[in-house]
Amino acid sequence: MDIAGLPKMACLIMFLPFVNILFFIYIFNRVGIRFGLSKWLSIFLSVFPFVLVCLTGFMKAKKYDG
DSSP states (O other): OTTTTOOGGGGGGGGSTTHHHHHHHHHHHHHHHHTTOOHHHHHHHHHSHHHHHHHHHHOSSOOOOO
């Protein structure tokens, strides 16, 4: 939650059924924006997190600005 820029209490939302899926997409979208990815790439990050989280971590041009 720190990387996404959300309060730690937002983790409680992840325990609500069906809301957690939308919140998961929202969290990864915020993480992508905080890493300086474009809007579309951050949306793909929330859809395919297992591939794009690894790619985002190893991109030399992208820096975490939080």
